[in-house]
Amino acid sequence: MSTVIRGKAYVVGDNIDTDQIIPAQYLALVPTIEEEYRKLGTYALCGLPVEEYPTRLTENEKVPCPYNIIIAGRNFGCGSSREHAPIALGAAGVEIVIAESFARIFFRNCIATGELYPADCPERLCEVFKTGDALEIDLDALTVKRAADGASHALNPLGEVKTVVAAGGLFAYARETGLVPERSAAS
Amino acid sequence: MSMTLTEKILARRAGKSAVTAGDSVLVDVDVLMTHDVCGPGTIGVFKREFGEKARVWDAKRVVIIPDHYIFTSDRRSNRNVDILREFVRDQGIPYFYDVIDDPSGKWEFDASRGIELAQYGAKYAGVCHIALPEKGHTRPGEVLVGTDSHTCTAGAFGEFATGIGNTDAAFVMGTGKILLRTPPTMRFRLVGEMQPGVMAKDIILHVIGEIGFDGATYKAMEFGGEGVGPMSIDDRMTVANMGVEAGAKNAIFEADAKTIAFVKARAAEHGTAVPFETVTPDAGANYVYDLTVDLSALEPTVALHPDPGRRKVASACGDIKLDRAYIGSCTGGKTSDFEAFADIVDGKEVRIDTFGVPATPQIVRELKANRRNGRSTWDVLLDAGVRMTENAGCAACLGGPSDTFGRINEPLSCISTTNRNFPGRMGDAGGRIYLASPYTVAASALAGHIVDPRDYLPGVRELEEVGA
Numbered sequence: 001m002s003t004v005i006r007g008k009a010y011v012v013g014d015n016i017d018t019d020q021i022i023p024a025q026y027l028a029l030v031p032t033i034e035e036e037y038r039k040l041g042t043y044a045l046c047g048l049p050v051e052e053y054p055t056r057l058t059e060n061e062k063v064p065c066p067y068n069i070i071i072a073g074r075n076f077g078c079g080s081s082r083e084h085a086p087i088a089l090g091a092a093g094v095e096i097v098i099a100e101s102f103a104r105i106f107f108r109n110c111i112a113t114g115e116l117y118p119a120d121c122p123e124r125l126c127e128v129f130k131t132g133d134a135l136e137i138d139l140d141a142l143t144v145k146r147a148a149d150g151a152s153h154a155l156n157p158l159g160e161v162k163t164v165v166a167a168g169g170l171f172a173y174a175r176e177t178g179l180v181p182e183r184s185a186a187s
Numbered sequence: 188m189s190m191t192l193t194e195k196i197l198a199r200r201a202g203k204s205a206v207t208a209g210d211s212v213l214v215d216v217d218v219l220m221t222h223d224v225c226g227p228g229t230i231g232v233f234k235r236e237f238g239e240k241a242r243v244w245d246a247k248r249v250v251i252i253p254d255h256y257i258f259t260s261d262r263r264s265n266r267n268v269d270i271l272r273e274f275v276r277d278q279g280i281p282y283f284y285d286v287i288d289d290p291s292g293k294w295e296f297d298a299s300r301g302i303e304l305a306q307y308g309a310k311y312a313g314v315c316h317i318a319l320p321e322k323g324h325t326r327p328g329e330v331l332v333g334t335d336s337h338t339c340t341a342g343a344f345g346e347f348a349t350g351i352g353n354t355d356a357a358f359v360m361g362t363g364k365i366l367l368r369t370p371p372t373m374r375f376r377l378v379g380e381m382q383p384g385v386m387a388k389d390i391i392l393h394v395i396g397e398i399g400f401d402g403a404t405y406k407a408m409e410f411g412g413e414g415v416g417p418m419s420i421d422d423r424m425t426v427a428n429m430g431v432e433a434g435a436k437n438a439i440f441e442a443d444a445k446t447i448a449f450v451k452a453r454a455a456e457h458g459t460a461v462p463f464e465t466v467t468p469d470a471g472a473n474y475v476y477d478l479t480v481d482l483s484a485l486e487p488t489v490a491l492h493p494d495p496g497r498r499k500v501a502s503a504c505g506d507i508k509l510d511r512a513y514i515g516s517c518t519g520g521k522t523s524d525f526e527a528f529a530d531i532v533d534g535k536e537v538r539i540d541t542f543g544v545p546a547t548p549q550i551v552r553e554l555k556a557n558r559r560n561g562r563s564t565w566d567v568l569l570d571a572g573v574r575m576t577e578n579a580g581c582a583a584c585l586g587g588p589s590d591t592f593g594r595i596n597e598p599l600s601c602i603s604t605t606n607r608n609f610p611g612r613m614g615d616a617g618g619r620i621y622l623a624s625p626y627t628v629a630a631s632a633l634a635g636h637i638v639d640p641r642d643y644l645p646g647v648r649e650l651e652e653v654g655a
Contacts, residue, residue: 015400015494017609023616024586027224028256028263030270031353032231036263047611075401078434079609080585081336083228083352104405104436105336109352170354171236179213180236180362 003139003166005095005117007068010057011131012048016072017079018106020047022088031087038063040084041091055131057092064093069135072099073126076118077106083113090115096137098144098155100124111161114169120156128153189469191372192439193407196347196466200330208371208473216248217329217346219359222315223253225334225352227270232357243278244363250282250324251275252315257286258306258578260298261588268294282324282459284312302592305548305577313547313579316340316428316517320420321549323459326450327442328466332356332365337517337606339430343423344450345442345465350431370436372407373398373476377414379483384641386527387422388519388604388624391429392488394480396498404434406475409468411441414482420449421523428518429606432495441467487639490622492600492608501627502639510599512537512632513613514573514625515544516584519604522553524625528604529564531629531643532571538635542593543568543575544582551577573632586614602631 026043029036042061058065070089076099077085086109089097096117097110110118117139125144129135134147139162142155164173174180188205190198198205201212221229233241243249251271256264268286275283276290286294288308300306312318316337319325327345331338334356341348351365359365375394395402408430415423423440430438440446442465454460489504491497514520514528525545545551554565568575576582576592583593584605591614595601598617605613608620621637630640
């Protein structure tokens with residue numbers, strides 16, 4: 001993944017839990033089976049209440065969806081440990097979630113899978129941006145800019161999160177650092 | 188250096204003399220637990236990363252408990268139990284609590300036999316967080332990780348227990364280790380004694396309301412104080428179980444004589460004994476938060492839709508009309524939970540649809556053996572109009588496939604002994620879920636709206652425990 005991410009934002013509020021990210025009835029889909037991985041993407045965020053979110057992340061279960069950036073409020077990803085949640089977002093084409101704060105297991109699962117960057121920010125960006133805004137995120141400069149007005153907002157430092165996600169997740173990182181043997185030696 | 192309970196366990200299992208909050212450590216795992224919803228994905232990552240022929244690091248330390256989507260005709264869900272069975276066979280994993288007895292069979296739920304009668308074999312153990320201690324897999328001082336957020340329940344036994352994702356679990360499967368950041372610890376001192384009508388569920392709903400439902404994010408919640416001693420093992424499990432509902436990495440109680448007696452008895456019964464060493468927190472350890480909870484001042488408490496931190500005492504809930512009541516899950520589906528429920532509904536009739544799902548087959552057996560005035564608790568519940576199923580499992584707590592017992596398939600209001608009330612949690616996205624204790628759920632089922640159960644308590648509990 002490049003460290004500059006450009007694309008359209010999908011904006012949600014506080015406490016978006018894993019049941020809203022991927023409702024429990026879809027958990028029988030096994031993410032390591034390729035066809036089922038793709039299917040998970042088509043359901044990403046389909047648990048959001050329709051009245052509050054009339055614009056859906058994926059319309060007609062079509063992936064990749066038009067949005068590759070999620071902007072959220074507090075406690076994004078709270079609830080269950082299902083890795084299906086970051087995977088559904090990743091499979092839908094989402095590259096990054098920028099939130100005021102994250103629930104711990106979801107945050108960790110984003111990094112372990114390498115599916116998407118979890119980035120937190122000091123500002124309440126879910127009240128600054130609107131769904132459909134074109135954004136440019138620079139993970140080195142730690143900025144997020146709206147194309148329409150060029151206004152720049154800060155991201156908190158990503159630290160090792162960036163290294164691990166950029167490497168492709170926990171296993172890729174663990175191989176680079178010698179925590180697990182190289183693939184050729186493993187099998 | 189003085190350490191909290193969590194710091195001390197992590198230091199020991201990282202082979203260090205001391206760790207402090209914020210330290211990243213590579214920790215040896217004692218037990219890895221997985222189930223039917225996350226197990227197949229974990230196995231998939233394990234094979235992809237370590238190779239098709241790779242072996243798990245220690246077959247005796249991997250515990251596999253199908254429990255989520257079992258009694259459903261959903262074809263993928265049935266298949267997922269078969270994926271677990273095949274892996275267990277290849278790896279020689281001894282602790283697999285299969286739905287069926289035939290190690291080379293296929294699991295298929297038979298809807299024509301109905302949902303109420305047991306369709307499992309002798310090995311099936313039910314909800315993982317209750318089955319783990321029941322079968323003797325929880326021990327003080329250990330590190331337990333599981334692919335389920337409510338793995339924190341096992342903190343009731345004085346161990347570090349936390350939920351992880353498939354990729355982390357696959358890493359543990361291959362290496363026996365996990366990278367953890369040592370969490371800062373929040374301390375909760377429980378003092379005083381709960382008044383009649385108040386239950387462990389009320390303690391944790393009170394605490395989550397106090398700190399907010401992201402109030403413990405990334406942190407350890409350590410429960411201590413003289414109020415802990417009189418609490419039963421079930422009570423401690425209920426409290427630890429919902430630590431994750433405040434965002435906690437783990438919740439933990441110091442082990443005492445009661446813990447050790449429980450752990451040793453279960454291990455002896457099931458032949459799962461492993462030496463363990465209890466750990467105590469040091470005087471002068473660093474806590475980032477300290478709250479004293481006077482148990483005698485607590486009242487029956489409800490978490491209002493749609494998050495577990497929306498606390499309100501039951502007596503102040505006014506006239507919140509209900510369509511349904513539910514008792515079950517790792518939080519509120521234990522024998523003691525059903526007995527409390529039966530105390531309230533014995534000889535009466537529920538006014539709304541009420542579903543009961545015991546967490547484990549062992550609990551089903553206990554409820555059928557326990558007698559009240561000559562009738563089993565099971566029959567007392569049936570007579571009161573509760574729809575009971577013998578098919579123990581997670582069932583409708585998390586919605587599940589559409590044919591799941593008790594699932595909310597319309598936008599109903601439901602009061603429940605379970606743990607989460609987010610939009611869509613029990614099925615329909617328009618469902619409204621209220622979380623409460625078994626007492627409060629039972630009394631509200633009789634009334635048809637949310638009530639304070641203290642007006643419904645029986646005088647004396649006439650329960651003889653038989654064979655429990």
